[in-house]
Amino acid sequence: MSDTLQNTVRVTDPIERIAHWLLAGSCLFCLFTGLGLMFRTWGFIPALLGGLYAAKWMHIFSGVVFAFALAYAFVMWKKDCAFETDDAKWIAQGGGYLWKTDNLPPVYKYNAGQKLFFWFVVVFGVLIVLSGLVMWNPLAFPVAVARWSYAIHALSALVIGSFFVVHLYLGTIGNPGTFQAMTTGRCSRAWCETHCPRWLADRDKGSPTT
Amino acid sequence: MEKTEYVKLIDTTKCTACRGCQVACKQWNEMPALRTRNLGSYQNPPDLQWNTWTLIRFQEYANKNGDFKWLFRKDGCMHCTEAACIKVCPSGALYHTEFGTVGINQKLCIGCKACVSACPFDVPRFNQETEKVYKCDLCYDRLKDGQQPACVLSCPTGALTIGTKEAMIETAYQRLDQLDGKGVVYGDKFVGGTHVMYILSEDPAVYDKLPVKPRVPASVILWKNLFKPFTLIGMGAVAGMAALHYLIKGPHEVHENKQGGE
Secondary structure, three states: OOHHHHHEEEOOOHHHHHHHHHHHHHHHHHHHHHHHHHOHHHOHHHHHOOOHHHHHHHHHHHHHHHHHHHHHHHHHHOOOOOOOOHHHHHHHOHHHOOOOOOOOOOOOOOOHHHHHHHHHHHHHHHHHHHHHHHHHOHHHOOHHHHHHHHHHHHHHHHHHHHHHHHHHHHHOOOOOOOHHHHOOOEEEHHHHHHHOHHHHHHHHHOOOOO | OOOOOEEEEEEHHHOOOOOHHHHHHHHHHOOOOOOOOOOOOOOOOOOOEOOEOOEEEEEEEEOOOOOEEEEEEEEOOOOEOOOHHHHHOOOOOEEEOOOOOEEEOOOOOOOOOHHHHHOOOOOOEEEOOOOEEEOOOOOHHHHHOOOOOHHHHHOOOOOEEEEEHHHHHHHHHHHHHHOOOOOEEEOOOOOOOEOEEEEEOOOHHHOOOOOOOOOOOHHHHHHHHHHHHHHHHHHHHHHHHHHHHHHHOOOOOOOOOOOOOO
């Protein structure tokens, strides 16, 4: 093994990274085509895609991809993202992001903030998929269901869109060394000691390839 | 462009249900007739369709005293001032004309069907084949040319008339006086005023498929007035907070000093 490999730890497997980018890609595509469908000022996006009618169908198909990616991500990460008692403490201390704190509980694989993000995406992802299915053919549903689906779809987009910005910041410049988790899948040993010390300790006891 | 609001007044007390307006509408707008079935009523077709923009509804009604009445109501787009359909239309296919009426440009329609469920009067109809929505445009082409809508022109009894908004509201209340108050003016008190108004011989609640208090649905208001702007405000605010965090607190660096950080 080279020096680099010895000093890095594989934190995600290829399946996780593919699922992540499928979810992220379809989500972002939906977000931007959705903004194009909702705001006249974002009309350049549908214009680039061949008009609003084309953008509508691309939005729907991307939504279908999102639905499957979400279902897979849910099954894959639900155990890693199950809450534990220490998570409340982590949240109460702002995860060490907002003020200086010395007794942040050591994190296992994902911290409470990451877990919260996961569950927000799951809950509002399910809502946006279900309401989107109604909006695909609103005439097949009672008018009250159809009407509220539009509102729920827009609310879910607001929540997912805002959390996406937080996720983007914390996954890139907000936490240097993190982005590789979703590219090569390998982060530095020091990064692991900072962000997932208990998981690293478990991993060191077991097989070095996991 | 000069804006003159027009109102079409439908005086149901003068309507004989000849359905001339239904035929004239189809003829002028070149809408095909589809094969239909006799369902035991003169109301035919049974409901508004993509190719039937106006329809005489036939209703047998007996009041509390057992007095029988055959009610006729010409149904179709009410041309709202606060039009839910225009509010939800993403493409601009639905729009307000210079007459205050709600025009529709099928070339722009992307068939999203949002207007169909948003409409408090259940008027827009979707055509599966063309993937577009259709409804009455109060003969926008004729109005532009100084002509009456086809339905108004065809009406033999004077149940259908059109004129400026102020004049027609006045006419409506004058007619109510003639009827000794035994009628209801419908259309001037909700959704900012409709550009189609009724003189009804009975209480609005009596009529089939006629909302007593039509309004832009609460879900549409939440969607368009709150969630829609907050999508950009929310994402922008979060991006701003992230930027401030980066500038004030700085990125969260790894603890390089710990053992193992070799």
